[in-house]
Amino acid sequence: MIPFFAQAPNPIIRWEYFIDEWDQIRRALVEHLELTIYAVTIGLVVAAGLSAVALRYRWTVAPINGFTAFLYTIPSVALFGILVPYFGLSRFSAVLPLAAYTLLILVTNIVAGFNSVSPEVKEAANGMGMTPTRRVLHVELPLAMPYIVTGLRIAVVSTVGLVTVAAIIGQGGLGRLIIDGLRRTFWTPMTIGAALSILLALALDGLILIGGRWLTPWAQRGKSAL
Amino acid sequence: MNEYLQDRSGIRAILAAGVHSRHRAKGKKIGSVAIKLDNVSKQFEGAATPAVTSLSLDIEEGAIVVLIGPSGCGKTTTLRMINRLIEPTAGRIVINGEDVTQRPVAELRREIGYVIQQVGLFPHQTIAGNIATVPKMLGWEKPRITDRIEELAVLVGLEPSLLGRYPDELSGGQQQRVGVARALAADPPVLLMDEPFGAVDPIVRTRLQDELLELQARVGKTIVLVTHDIDEALKIADRIALLNVGGILEQYSSADELLAEPANEFVAKFVGEDRSVKRLQLRTVADLPFHQGPVVAATDGPAAARATMKEYSSEWFGVTSQDVFLGWVHVDDLQDDAPLESLPRSVPAAQVQSESTLRNAMQIIMTSHTSVAVIDDGGRFGGVVTLELIRASLEAEPG
Numbered sequence: 001m002i003p004f005f006a007q008a009p010n011p012i013i014r015w016e017y018f019i020d021e022w023d024q025i026r027r028a029l030v031e032h033l034e035l036t037i038y039a040v041t042i043g044l045v046v047a048a049g050l051s052a053v054a055l056r057y058r059w060t061v062a063p064i065n066g067f068t069a070f071l072y073t074i075p076s077v078a079l080f081g082i083l084v085p086y087f088g089l090s091r092f093s094a095v096l097p098l099a100a101y102t103l104l105i106l107v108t109n110i111v112a113g114f115n116s117v118s119p120e121v122k123e124a125a126n127g128m129g130m131t132p133t134r135r136v137l138h139v140e141l142p143l144a145m146p147y148i149v150t151g152l153r154i155a156v157v158s159t160v161g162l163v164t165v166a167a168i169i170g171q172g173g174l175g176r177l178i179i180d181g182l183r184r185t186f187w188t189p190m191t192i193g194a195a196l197s198i199l200l201a202l203a204l205d206g207l208i209l210i211g212g213r214w215l216t217p218w219a220q221r222g223k224s225a226l
Numbered sequence: 227m228n229e230y231l232q233d234r235s236g237i238r239a240i241l242a243a244g245v246h247s248r249h250r251a252k253g254k255k256i257g258s259v260a261i262k263l264d265n266v267s268k269q270f271e272g273a274a275t276p277a278v279t280s281l282s283l284d285i286e287e288g289a290i291v292v293l294i295g296p297s298g299c300g301k302t303t304t305l306r307m308i309n310r311l312i313e314p315t316a317g318r319i320v321i322n323g324e325d326v327t328q329r330p331v332a333e334l335r336r337e338i339g340y341v342i343q344q345v346g347l348f349p350h351q352t353i354a355g356n357i358a359t360v361p362k363m364l365g366w367e368k369p370r371i372t373d374r375i376e377e378l379a380v381l382v383g384l385e386p387s388l389l390g391r392y393p394d395e396l397s398g399g400q401q402q403r404v405g406v407a408r409a410l411a412a413d414p415p416v417l418l419m420d421e422p423f424g425a426v427d428p429i430v431r432t433r434l435q436d437e438l439l440e441l442q443a444r445v446g447k448t449i450v451l452v453t454h455d456i457d458e459a460l461k462i463a464d465r466i467a468l469l470n471v472g473g474i475l476e477q478y479s480s481a482d483e484l485l486a487e488p489a490n491e492f493v494a495k496f497v498g499e500d501r502s503v504k505r506l507q508l509r510t511v512a513d514l515p516f517h518q519g520p521v522v523a524a525t526d527g528p529a530a531a532r533a534t535m536k537e538y539s540s541e542w543f544g545v546t547s548q549d550v551f552l553g554w555v556h557v558d559d560l561q562d563d564a565p566l567e568s569l570p571r572s573v574p575a576a577q578v579q580s581e582s583t584l585r586n587a588m589q590i591i592m593t594s595h596t597s598v599a600v601i602d603d604g605g606r607f608g609g610v611v612t613l614e615l616i617r618a619s620l621e622a623e624p625g
Contacts, residue, residue: 118344120346123342127335127342128336128359129333129336131332218349218350
């Protein structure tokens with residue numbers, strides 16, 4: 001008898017594919033990472049702006065929340081499709097929707113983070129003669145950081161997943177391996193694409209977690225407080 | 227049976243020996259006006275009545291001035307107008323000759339220490355980092371900041387080992403000390419305190435009040451403190467500003483004067499029915515005139531004992547040996563051939579320390595078997611105190 005997996009025409013994974021197609025896999029992985037970083041960075045910048053408006057003008061909280069929630073409800077395939085006629089099968093057409101999807105979670109967490117700063121801490125900061133800019137940068141931002149880091153982790157993990165969908169407009173990083181596998185009914189690239197995107201998500205999540213801990217040592221120690 | 231020494235004529239004799247209070251004013255040098263509130267008013271938008279109405283106060287340099295009054299009396303609003311966390315709608319506030327509105331607000335606040343009830347320490351900074359807040363803003367050199375932090379830790383009674391901790395790792399009392407250290411960091415001449423001891427339990431509160439008084443004796447800041455606790459005000463204030471709803475000043479005077487001569491019905495009600503008893507808390511046994519009482523030295527012999535009992539119309543006399551009070555001896559136990567220190571002393575002597583408050587002395591006399599308490603002045607006999615002497619001290623002019 002010949003073992004099933006050695007002889008089967010289409011196993012879950014064929015290890016020699018790794019070696020033969022390593023360049024392609026690596027390119028897909030890097031592209032995936034780049035798309036994720038671009039999308040989340042743009043999302044973070046826009047979310048920071050929207051949060052600043054929401055925190056400054058309280059009445060804008062509901063409309064901003066509504067807008068970001070609306071963006072989140074648009075199916076990704078549809079959103080990629082809408083942008084292609086305008087921006088072509090470009091990276092931009094992929095990054096823009098991906099960034100839009102991060103806004104809901106990022107704005108929610110940034111606003112929650114700044115709202116978590118207790119009034120007496122702000123009062124003390126003002127009373128000691130901090131300028132508003134200094135207060136925001138030296139007091140409020142650090143205190144909001146645990147919330148922001150949590151939001152960032154969720155945004156990154158979900159973006160890593162969504163990037164694969166961008167493969168339908170020819171971007172998509174590891175998603176292209178998946179689509180390629182599906183099209184050719186050849187399981188190996190699909191398995192590699194799926195597995196690597198999961199690993200990438202876990203790795204980025206872990207990195208941000210560690211980075212967040214490093215940024216907020218006080219939040220770890222305070223937990224065992226009196 | 228327990229009415230030893232409860233001899234009215236004896237007490238009268240003590241009084242006849244000349245009682246007049248040498249009440250000591252709180253021993254603080256108070257200088258020129260440091261903060262001047264000149265017809266200050268605050269009308270909040272949308273409020274029917276003003277929070278503060280034409281308030282004028284002269285706050286002397288080096289004094290602890292307490293703002294007190296019922297809810298809505300504008301005491302916190304008044305405090306917050308001094309460092310411009312709230313801007314007055316009318317009037318002027320002058321600190322050391324300068325109108326506060328003429329100064330850039332951040333710069334002004336860095337020269338005014340500010341302590342609030344919830345302390346408001348920065349949870350993300352260590353204790354040292356918290357204390358360094360204002361010096362950092364003022365651009366001090368690192369070594370100077372480090373030295374100052376260590377100096378302040380000692381000053382407010384903080385273990386140096388706590389300096390590297392985060393605020394959440396400290397107890398409420400420790401956090402409050404850090405709050406005070408942080409406010410004093412750049413050595414501001416003025417300290418504003420908004421119910422600084424309101425959030426800690428009564429035992430810690432008493433200790434923090436004592437510490438504040440000790441601290442003030444060393445640093446001599448001009449302190450404006452808001453509280454709703456009249457006992458706290460009486461204990462720590464050089465002057466008390468009692469405000470009524472709407473920020474109307476009802477009386478501005480020393481604690482003793484507030485209790486002895488309340489300006490009106492409102493003040494009398496606010497300070498409480500027991501204001502005479504409260505006044506006793508402002509004075510110590512050392513404030514009373516010295517009274518020997520029917521007490522003789524053992525070396526004086528039996529004849530002196532008989533003479534003093536006659537003078538005080540007392541059946542008892544006290545014996546001291548080398549200035550230490552030994553106890554009370556009854557006339558029946560007196561023997562002409564026995565040394566005084568060998569006689570039986572059948573009544574335990576009630577003792578008070580010379581630094582005890584008169585209220586405390588009264589408490590001790592009331593719960594003891596004698597109507598006099600012996601004053602322990604650092605281990606030596608410091609005379610006696612009776613209820614009559616305590617009562618008489620209230621007739622003295624308020625200080």
